[in-house]
Amino acid sequence: MPFEIWEDTRAQAIITAHAGHEGAMLPILHALQAAFGLIPEAAIPLIAETLNLSHAEVHGVVTFYHDFRRELPGRHVLKLCRAEACQAMGGDALGARARGKLGLDWGGTTADGQVTLDAVFCLGLCATAPSAMIDGRLVGRLNEARLDALLEQAQ
């Protein structure tokens, strides 16, 4: 999904649109990330000024949630679950395989900008562990073959 290029006035319009709601910060952050693919540092003063918060407070929230990105992701995002049930079902090995094949550590993006590999802690799919998510689509009962197929598709 192509993202918009960051632009202050466009960002401010998104922020203003959500500003009236109670607890507006998270909806604003989601909306910004949906539009631009990330929450750059430039967003922080804009959000702080609009919601009458300090820069530190906004920064604290942005950094608390792994899902808010500070850098643009690849065209495809593969999230592998590393929580207990998936670990028990061999998730760690699949994680190692994915990292090896992509040459990435957790959170990294391939040099060609094609794939981002994220760790996730529980997708609520423990019954079909190990589980993954690619570009927002859930995948259960992951094994080496299915992982390879996902990677191939993404690359």
Add this chain to the structure above:
Amino acid sequence: MPLIQETDYGTPVSKAEKTVTLTIDGVKVTVPEGTSLMRAAVDAGIQVPKLCATDSVAAFGSCRLCLVEIKGRNGTPASCTTPVAEGIEVSTQTERLKQIRRGVMELYISDHPLDCLTCAANGDCELQDMAGAVGLREVRYGYAGENHLDAAKDESNPYFTFDPSKCIVCSRCVRACEEVQGTFALTIDGRGFASHVSAGIDQDFIESECVSCGACVQACPTATLMEKSVIDIGQPEHSVVTTCAYCGVGCSFKAEMRGTEVVRMVPYKDGKANHGHSCVKGRFAWGYATHRDRILNPMVREKISDPWREVSWDEAIGHVASEFKRIQAKYGRTAVGGITSSRCTNEETYLVQKLIRAGFGNNNVDTCARVCHSPTGYGLKETFGTSAGTQDFDSVTEAEVVLIIGANPTDAHPVFASQMKRRLRAGAKLIVLDPRRIDLVRMPHVEASHHLQLKPGTNVALITALAHVIVTEGLADEAFVRERCDWDEFQDWAAFVAEARNSPEAVSAITGVPADAIRAAARLYATGGNAAIYYGLGVTEHSQGTTMVMGMANLAMATGNIGRRGVGVNPLRGQNNVQGACDMGSFPHEFTGYRHISDDVTRATFEALWGVTLDAEPGLRIPNMLDAAVDGSFKAIYIQGEDIAQSDPDTQHVVAGLENMECVVVQDLFLNETANFAHVFLPGSTFLEKDGTFTNAERRIGRVRKVMPSRSGMADWEITVAISNAMGFPMHYAHPSEIMDEIAELTPTFAGVSYDKLDALGSVQWPCNEAAPEGTPIMHIDHFVRGKGHFVITEYVPTDERTGPRFPLLLTTGRILSQYNVGAQTRRTDNVVWHHEDLLEIHPHDAEQRGVRDGDWVRLQSRAGGTSLRAKITERVAPGVVYTTFHHPETQANVVTTEFSDWATNCPEYKVTAVQVSPSNGPTEWQSRYQGISEHNRHIADAAE
């Protein structure tokens, strides 16, 4: 006294009236409902181990060290977040709890440097204490795992360091910044193992939103946030409780000492003005006391163009006495006078006016309040009967509407601003009347309901318009007015304010404030519940300063907002002891306690005790003294701790007056600007070097205690005594407490004040006498001091200082957080990091018209004079208005201000000067000439010269 270890109750006090009784470790204890188990345990004499809890901030429950067991309940709840309940039985020390606590400590210590012996917090570290308390003997995890030991130290703040390798992420600093200071400059970045304290957007402290108040440093349980002075010197060994010498909040501090060296100043929790909070000035900016610029020897010279000659105290004092006697013999008794200092103690101020009235034999005494809050004294005395604010600071906790007029508390009275912000965050409404968009108009978690951004000089029109709305919309509290005020006067006043020309619609054209905003603000003030007015020099420093003070008093009386907690009319005093200097009889027409010198009964009591006959005619005010000096009839002046050449308006006129005198005696810490024109320099002592008292803006008399010997050898009061003795009017005091005893004997409102009482109570608010032995936090409770409240008609008379084609902009002046007044102290500290020059704030529109870019040199010119400084383009000022500070002698903003002043008190009209701003490429002629004089006149001769 030994090092004061204040009890940390772990969580804030509960204000509930209902009490609860419970048992902790077998000890029965009764505490207010809502108290935490941790705090109740302290009351029972039991310390539950803790790390993330401290009683200045709300409980957080993150460190998991303060766990307890409650009989009949499952689990091990945190004692900081668990409130007490009737009849429960709590155990703080069980085998299970010991195991848990040790386990928690092991985790902490596995990621903490083991450098206790070389750590700056050694001996003052809660982590170290807790390791001891829980009996930590080993760390089974080892130290080789992933850790933060190599995290980089942030030393950007000049006063403290941030060393994340020692951080246990308890969030005490983050919470102190939010709850105590209200700046929200800190946060926790990230989560889990990655979480760390971040200033702003993971910036250095100095670049972040941090205002360097020190609350985080105080809250930190480890060496993570640590004063650089402690790192340099080591831990203090004794404390002395004293009162800050900066603004009128009058914070109480513990001077923590090692011998006679100050290690750090720590705000004192028992201080009733500050409750353990501080700002960057009081907490950190005390290094001027030992600055190399301090003058430590008396100096004399024949002509001001001569170099200074260092002399003995005897010679200097003898010279002053003989010169003053010679001048009085030649030019008459009234050719001499003096100025008392709002920076000196009550006792010192009292002695200077005593010397002048009794020793010089005239009433030519005035004080720097002349140029700041003299209209407050006059206006509040006329309307209410007392020349002082009506409330204590804590009163604001019960205000529901706060009306700030011409004051900028976050910069000028930061510790009170923090208390006010706490109240505003809790829901009180805010109205701001100010030509400038001060921070409180909108800052994190605070937003004014109304900002009436009026044109400088139109205060009175606006306050009358507010009154118009209250009267014509039937919002006045008639029952209160009938009972407490003069009803006939009220009716006259009401008829006046109700005139159509005073309506918001009519006044809008004068003030530039939309009529509906005026109406809305008036309705909120009158109907929003307890409404309190806080004001500053933006009210007083006008040609109608006194009228405006009375206008505010009218408003408070008409709405019944006076005489109880949460309401009132409150001047925010600029200097530490401006209230005290006024109380002490510093004005030419008043004895101590604001009693007119023409009152025969009062004068007789002074004459009897002092053994002299006193003049019943008021003497000269500062501007009159200077006018008389220019005319040649005023020839000698004794100036205690004031820099009129920098702080008073129309500098060139001040300089002309000083240059025309035959003996100018300056008593100060530094060669200030006035000293350039002095013949005698008497080196004074800082507040750290003497005993005495200061009286803050809430009439609170607090002790100043000597922590080190006077560096010049004489405390300021001793200098005055020596001059008086040499003049032939002997004074005998062995200690300032004896001066206070004399003040109490002569002054009904101080009758109950003594050093013994101040030592016992910590501080006391005057009136303190038989009727109120413990002092008076709130004034005018059942009736006004003057009897019936007095309504005064406040006709708006525009100032003669108007804009025109030559001077189209209005200049207004003020103060900034890190600097203080003429900057004599703060410029000699690391506070210059934040503000090393005065800047001219100008609106983008006005800047563009003049081709001025941000940071450009501009010339600021009025009909009085011109100066050059750099421009700062900002929308904080409205179009047509420019603003600057007056902290730096290189700028000399007061070269530009004019001779106009308040009709009643001569308080200068600093806040309104018509000016022009134009691009410039450097200092003005005056600045260059003055710089030359200044350098030449400061020269001190070498011993051999």
